[in-house]
Amino acid sequence: MSLHARAEPIEVGEVPVIDVAPLRDGTDPAGVGAALARAATEVGFLYVRNHGVDAALVERARRVALEFFRLPDEAKREAGTNRFHHGYLKPGSTKMYDDAKLDLKESFNWGIEFDGDRDADVRDLSDVNVDTRADARTNAPADPKTSARTNAGADDPKGDTGAGADAGNDAGIGPEPTNPLIGPNVWPAALPELRASVYPYFEAASACAEDLLRGFALGAGLDPEHFIRHRDRPVSRGSLQYYPPPPDGAAEDQFGVAPHTDFGVLTVLCQDEVGGLEIQRHDGGWIAMPPIPGTFVVNIGDLLHRWSNRRYRSTVHRVINSSGRERLSLVLAYDPNFETLVDARAFCAADESPHDAPITCGDYLLWRFGKAFSYRQ
Numbered sequence: 001m002s003l004h005a006r007a008e009p010i011e012v013g014e015v016p017v018i019d020v021a022p023l024r025d026g027t028d029p030a031g032v033g034a035a036l037a038r039a040a041t042e043v044g045f046l047y048v049r050n051h052g053v054d055a056a057l058v059e060r061a062r063r064v065a066l067e068f069f070r071l072p073d074e075a076k077r078e079a080g081t082n083r084f085h086h087g088y089l090k091p092g093s094t095k096m097y098d099d100a101k102l103d104l105k106e107s108f109n110w111g112i113e114f115d116g117d118r119d120a121d122v123r124d125l126s127d128v129n130v131d132t133r134a135d136a137r138t139n140a141p142a143d144p145k146t147s148a149r150t151n152a153g154a155d156d157p158k159g160d161t162g163a164g165a166d167a168g169n170d171a172g173i174g175p176e177p178t179n180p181l182i183g184p185n186v187w188p189a190a191l192p193e194l195r196a197s198v199y200p201y202f203e204a205a206s207a208c209a210e211d212l213l214r215g216f217a218l219g220a221g222l223d224p225e226h227f228i229r230h231r232d233r234p235v236s237r238g239s240l241q242y243y244p245p246p247p248d249g250a251a252e253d254q255f256g257v258a259p260h261t262d263f264g265v266l267t268v269l270c271q272d273e274v275g276g277l278e279i280q281r282h283d284g285g286w287i288a289m290p291p292i293p294g295t296f297v298v299n300i301g302d303l304l305h306r307w308s309n310r311r312y313r314s315t316v317h318r319v320i321n322s323s324g325r326e327r328l329s330l331v332l333a334y335d336p337n338f339e340t341l342v343d344a345r346a347f348c349a350a351d352e353s354p355h356d357a358p359i360t361c362g363d364y365l366l367w368r369f370g371k372a373f374s375y376r377q
Contacts, residue, residue: 014287015043015279017295021050023215030218037219037312040300044313045279047295052211053204055294058270061330064197068188069106069242069328075190079108084183085237085369086110105319108240110185112233113199179338181235181362201330202238205268205296209236209334212298213266220308222346227265227307230337235362236264237335243276243319243327259318262301262333263368265361269297270330274323280316289317303335303364306356309344338362 016039022028023036039046068076073090081087089107187195210231214224259280271277277289277297289297305314321327340361344354 015045017047017049019050020048024052024211033215033218036215040216040312044300044315046298047292048298049295051208051296053208057201057204061198061201062328064194065240066328068108068191068194071190079186079188082186084181087186106242110238111182113185181338181365182233198238205332206236206334209266209268209332220347228336230340233337235335235338235365237333239331239333241329241331243321245321245324259316261314261316262299263365264301264333264335265304266334267299267301268332268334271297272328274325274327276319276321276327278318278320303342303361307342307344309347310355311347335361
């Protein structure tokens, strides 16, 4: 099936819509957990309703985010991305697989902030801004149906090891003395209200992600804190992703975001009413993921796929904005602390071995960022 084939309308029940209120209020966490695990195993994508994020937070974040992307280019580039992957990325800054055209989207990214408690993480940070004019690249396989997560080996710092994987950091790749994924955010001087508008949404969406990860753990018969035991200094990223209408004469294979899988543990996405998100079926066909009012879209990332011993699916998806209007998504890429050990053995039966060796969350993300973004090379 062509990566450029048109998407079909979604069929009723093809992607589940799960009410997570009974998980959040404790009335039926096991039932919701079972539904979440089933969706993660069969589809890798789902909608969630009653997620706990106030609609007013969403609307404020969306309104001010659009103001940011409508600023002059010079004002946006003054908030260019630093070495912690925080700040603005211009159009054409990402390329999701080797023969893809550059993505059309713009984005603005940030991470967790601490109240005067960042000294250990942000020493010697002079001149951290980078030139975002360079195009970001990735060495992902040309066919994104085969994700980098399953093309482990020489490129993967931990490889595909099978039996006897050591639970320790056996490649000698440990967190640096200063955490390379936690550092200062780059808020735009031209729009000082951006931080106050999007950071509360980031915190609320993070609480939602942690609720969901408790459910995904319960659905696998594990302690509900299994995936989030270490989360006081998470390396999560908030992201505003802006998709302008495609330019006149754009090629059929020019995407807002080309087909890809997400790097981390869990993605929580708030779409606007424009639509454009599409996911790939098992047979290679594409289906649209239309916005459903009051819901978030949630998808499994490559790290959770690995952590679940490949039980939970990290599904290929893309964005095509053919609406003729601007499109904005509010994205949370949730990941726990840098040092969190991603070890699949809890998902293995007595006669099973992990598909992948253990690796820390931070080491895996650094490896993936290094392949995807030229400013890190």
